[in-house]
Amino acid sequence: MPQNTAASPQNRKLVATWLFVLAGMIWVMVGIGGYTRDSGSGLSIMDWDPIIGALPPMSADAWNKLFALYKTIPQYQLLHQGMDLDGFKQLFWPEYIHRLWGRLMGLVLLLPLVGFALTGRIEKRLIPWLALLFALGGLQGFIGWFMVSSGFFPNSTAVEPWRLSLHFFAAMFLLGAVLWTALTVQAPEPARPAGCKGLKRLTLAAFVLLLLAMFGGTFVSGIHGITAFDPANGIGTGQPPAGWPMSGIFTDTATIIFDHQLLATLATIAILAVTVQTIRHEPPAPVRDAAALIGLLVILQFVLGVTALVSQMIDIGVIHQMNAVLLLGGLLNLLHRLRGATA
Structure with missing residues (x-):
């Protein structure tokens, strides 16, 4: 019954x-x-x-x-x-x-x-x-x-x-x-996956970096940064603006965009490191698949971010925001699957 x-x-x-x-x-x-x-x-x-x-x-x-x-x-x-x-x-x-x-x-x-x-x-x-x-x-x-x-x-x-x-x-x-x-x-019940030592801490670090990058992204959206790309004046080129990092952190367009780019780059590196380290540890399939997914999503996220900035297309910017949320969900999914792993 x-x-x-x-x-x-x-x-x-x-x-x-x-x-x-x-x-x-x-x-x-x-x-x-x-x-x-x-x-x-x-x-x-x-x-x-x-x-x-x-x-x-x-x-x-x-x-x-x-x-x-x-x-x-x-x-x-x-x-x-x-x-x-x-x-x-x-x-x-x-x-x-x-x-x-x-x-x-x-x-x-x-x-x-x-x-x-x-x-x-x-x-x-x-x-x-x-x-x-x-x-x-x-x-x-x-x-x-x-x-x-x-x-x-x-x-x-x-x-x-x-x-x-x-x-x-x-x-x-x-x-x-x-x-x-x-x-x-x-x-x-936690799955307690074997062979995952250190991955939980690394994933948490990547999660925090992604949150910081998304925080910077809200300010880019808040100043309509998608329309601000201006290589002639060094805006959006990946180069730190004059006076960085001490001035205009929440007010200067070039600084806001650069800070977001910097945080996004660090988050990308950290997430790719999670993917690589997870695959190297040869964990159970659910953990491996979750790590592979965030690796694919973060590469897509980086491409979407650059494309949105250069093209100045609102639709691409919106997709960039939505993919960031998917990436956040992917990291949460991985952290959930690592609940029982040794730190």
């Missing part, structure tokens, strides 16, 4: 699949959010209304009122003076989809959580933790509005980069927590 307990293989698989889907939705959210940021769409909705805001404008009058409100902020007055309603709609829809996707993620977390709890398909110890993640998801919406509101300041045409960074890393915390929980539900 099949087991009906929350810890049964069937229920574990069901709960893990649900959490993997949720993690995937957060990843998609990064892409939508990256596009709204890089395209300048994020300031097109001037209210934060979690309930009524789920509906788009339903009449010409509603559209005109929203457009009139947009005309009062500096982004319109300084960058989009003379824009017509159709132009405003092109800004509106990406940000609307961004917010709607966030609401959908909340439902995808909450409704199955309630259903699984009522039917006994989820372990009781997970319920408070996942309820906390739901609350943190609501807080993430507030942080998003805190970020957007900075774009309404006088003479401001974009959000403050440090608020963008806060919003992004709050999302990364949620993604990491959901993904780690899904992996643990799927494989609750």
Whole structure:
């Protein structure tokens, strides 16, 4: 007779699949959010209304009122003076989809959580933790509005980069927590892989370097660095700007881009070192495959970063951001598989 307990293989698989889907939705959210940021769409909705805001404008009058409100902020007055309603709609829809996707993620977390709890398909110890993640998801919406509101300041045409960074890393915390929980539900006991001594420490170091590189990347996005490549003035060429590293660390375009490039290069080297060292240790297949995956992803990430900067194409920049999140998830997956390895 099949087991009906929350810890049964069937229920574990069901709960893990649900959490993997949720993690995937957060990843998609990064892409939508990256596009709204890089395209300048994020300031097109001037209210934060979690309930009524789920509906788009339903009449010409509603559209005109929203457009009139947009005309009062500096982004319109300084960058989009003379824009017509159709132009405003092109800004509106990406940000609307961004917010709607966030609401959908909340439902995808909450409704199955309630259903699984009522039917006994989820372990009781997970319920408070996942309820906390739901609350943190609501807080993430507030942080998003805190970020957007900075774009309404006088003479401001974009959000403050440090608020963008806060919003992004709050999302990364949620993604990491959901993904780690899904992996643990799927494989609750550490595998204790043999032949992996030292790999956990090396992987942790690579993980920290990647986080630092992603932190630098949020500031590159915050200053629209994708459009700043200027070899004639040494911006984006990989050469340290004058006065580096003591000046303009969060304000000077050339310094921000160089710092990101430096951190990204260090992270790339560290991640490739993890891949090479793992393969040399001849670990079990799951560990080897996870290490090989991050090696492929980091090479792709480096190529995407250079291509985005040189081409100045927003779409490539968004793919670069999404691949960074995949790489982060890949490192978390490897760390999870190394849980039982000797340090």
